[in-house]
Amino acid sequence: MEYFSYFCIVKERDCNLSSHPLSKPMPDISPYFPITDPTLIFLVVLCIILLAPIIMGKLRIPHIVGMVLAGVIVGSHGLNVLERDDSFELFGKVGMYYIMFLAGLEMDMESMKKSKGRFLTFGLMTALVPFIMTYFMAIWLMGYSQVAALLLGCIMASNTLVAYPIVGRYGLQQHPASALSVGSTMIALFLSLTAIAAIAGAFGADGGWAFWLIFLVKIIVFCAILILLIPRAARWFLHRYSDSVMQFIFTLSMMFFSAALADIAGLEGILGAFLAGLILNRYIPRLSPLMNRIEFIGNALFIPYFLIGVGMLINVRVLFHGGEIIWVVLFMVFVGTAGKALAAYMASFHFRMPIQYGHLMCGLTSAHAAGAIAMVMVGMRLETSPGHYLVDNDMLNGVVIMILFTCVISSIITERAAKQIVIDTNARAMKEKEQDDEKILLPVKYPDLAESLLNVAIMMRNPRLNRGLVALNVVYDDHNRQDNQERGRQLLAKLVKSASAADVRMQTQVRIAANIANGIKHAFKEYDASEIIMGLHIHKEISPKFWGDFAQSLYNGLNRQIIFVRLKQPINTLRCIRVAVPSRAEFEAGFIRWLERLLRMAGNLDCRIVFYARHDCNELISDFVRHRHPNARAEYKLMEHWNELPHLAEEMNDDHLMVFITSRKGNISYKTAFEKLPIEIERFYSGKSLMIVFPDQFGERMDSMTFAEPQHQEEKSAYELFLDWLRRKRVT
Secondary structure (H helix, E strand, C coil): CCHHHHHHHHHHHHHHHHHCCCCCCCCCCHHHHEECHHHHHHHHHHHHHHHHHHHHHCCCHHHHHHHHHHHHHCCCCCCCCCCCHHHHHHHHHHHHHHHHHHHCCCCCHHHHHHHHHHHHHHHHHHHHHHHHHHHHHHHCCCCCHHHHHHHHHHHHHCCCCCCHHHHHHHCCCCHHHHHHHHHHHHHHHHHHHHHHHHHHHHHHHCCHHHHHHHHHHHHHHHHHHHHHHHHHHHHHHHHHCCHHHHHHHHEEEEEEEHHHHHCCCCCCCHHHHHHHHHHCHHHHCCCHHHHHHHHHHHHHHHHHHHHHHHHHCCCCCHHHHHCCHHHHHHHHHHHCCCCCCCCHHHHHHHCCCCHHHHHHHHHHHCCCCHHHHHHHHHHHHHHCCEEEEEECCHHHHHHHHHHHHHHHHHHHHHHHHHHHHHHHHHHHHHEEEECCCCEEEEEEECHHHHHHHHHHHHHHHCCCCCCCCCEEEEEEEECCHHHHHHHHHHHHHHHHHHHHCCCCEEEEEEECCCCHHHHHHHHHHHCCCCEEEEEEEEEECCCCCCCCCCHHHHHHHHHHHHHHHHCCCCCCCCCCEEEEEECCHHHCCCHHHHHHHHHHHHHHCCCEEEEEEEEHHHHHHHHHHHHCCCCCEEEEEECCCCCHHHHHHHHHCCCCEEEECCCCCCCCCCCHHHHHHHHHHHHHCCCCEEEECCCCCCCCHHCCCCCCCCCCCHHHHHHHHHHHHHHHHHHH
């Protein structure tokens, strides 16, 4: 009775308080949600994109997880702040395409060609292992029918590269484990989509041989159109239009064109986007400003939009309803993750890769999103009997919840593996940074040459050193000095903008001098530069002499590497680099430097590089390529005498670059035939893209210039033997 009396008193007090004028009920804000105003929708999304990485960084959770969880919270199954309207459909699909397109663009094509057996093996393993596990466990443990088990097995066999932006953030796009994961994802997705098409055909009236014949013809036509059309369109467009906005729009157009063709062929658009990336791979260098713009737009807007949209599909509340759904979710998460993990670690063990590589492969291939949603939607349209569909509500909810858990697991594993790989790589990079003196100086004067010089320097620089470039404009000290200074500042400002688009720092200086060559030499010493890249005059009206007004004075007065460049077309459209190497060039002090620069440029452009030299020199270059640039597409041809130079012009095409390795007077590889080089170039190589290299000429530089240690001990010893042998030959 006392407890009841106390309860009545408290209730009466609460009623009196509620009638107090200062005690008003909370306003009902539910009518204002979900937000429908486009401006507010975009504002909320931008706030999520901005705040999710900050909050997740404090919690040491991958940023991608934050995007997905934010979608769960603000979606209609959460707080109902936003509705998954057409904007999420549009931007989400663009983001999904973007992930696959970037994966294709950043693939190491040469490594893929050399390791196609590994790609095929891992692709089959990562598709078949989870498919077989899911099929039998779904029948034995969950009691699904054979057709439903087949559908669920296809869903688990595929995966989406949700964690790929993490790989991009750590700069591991061309890492062997990343490349294997991307290639295997495409193989698994293609096999899964083909199997889904077979299941859908079996339920339809057109499931006979005619269906498969038409399906095969559509795939062949689809691939033929992409392979024949996109490369020609890319070469034509990039050769004629250098505007950054136009190039970006052209690239996106090719991506959506390929995705649309894939949909018409009965495949998923993400497969078409990936193939478009593979085809455009060699036309968009990894370190180019265009690639930087593509990555920036995708990582800043489209990919986060896709991740938030995925989160908005997920209804976590169904887990609290109890019943069979909990077991369905646990089963799908376990099988989907365990199957992919088993395939990844089996492949890493079979390929004799470090365990960190297995972790990265497991993380990248264990997430399910876009492919799973597309396949489960197909199953929802297939009727097993009147009114009964192949995918019931439990399977649908289980797949959607499974997407959340696999995305979280995939992101965490990928983040940890990428960090460990980067830590191991940075230990070698620090040693390389301390011992490599690379700092490139770009003397520029003419706007039509400056942009191409910058692109050459970006292709040659070592991004791991993270050193900027130096752009120099030297003007004569005459009555036009002030006007020339202003034009020089405008030119350098344009170069700084172009360099920043490729995430390259640049120092600039407008220098006044009575002699251009002396001005360049003084700036070279002030900035402690390692080499010079400058233009070779194209127009006769600039200077009647081949070398211009001051080039001879510069390379005769400076004993460091100088590269003269004349490009007749954009550097990213080059398909082959041909290098003429004189006899005894391997004994020069700057041999390693120019060889490293040319191989790095060939690797970034993904083009062939052909060396014309004597047998001993080719053997030495081959050893260097094998230990320092094993993925380079290098070829070696015999050239006994320098007088064979005119015959090399017969192998030149418009999209080839001819490189002449020369020497200054008094050096061991110098020959009098070098004096006739300008005449031979004007006669046999007129209208061709050229590069003339004057290497370092002092001896102590090669001994002090070393590189990062190879990853494996046997490679390290071989490389050290190679350097020792080179030094002994130079001494003798």
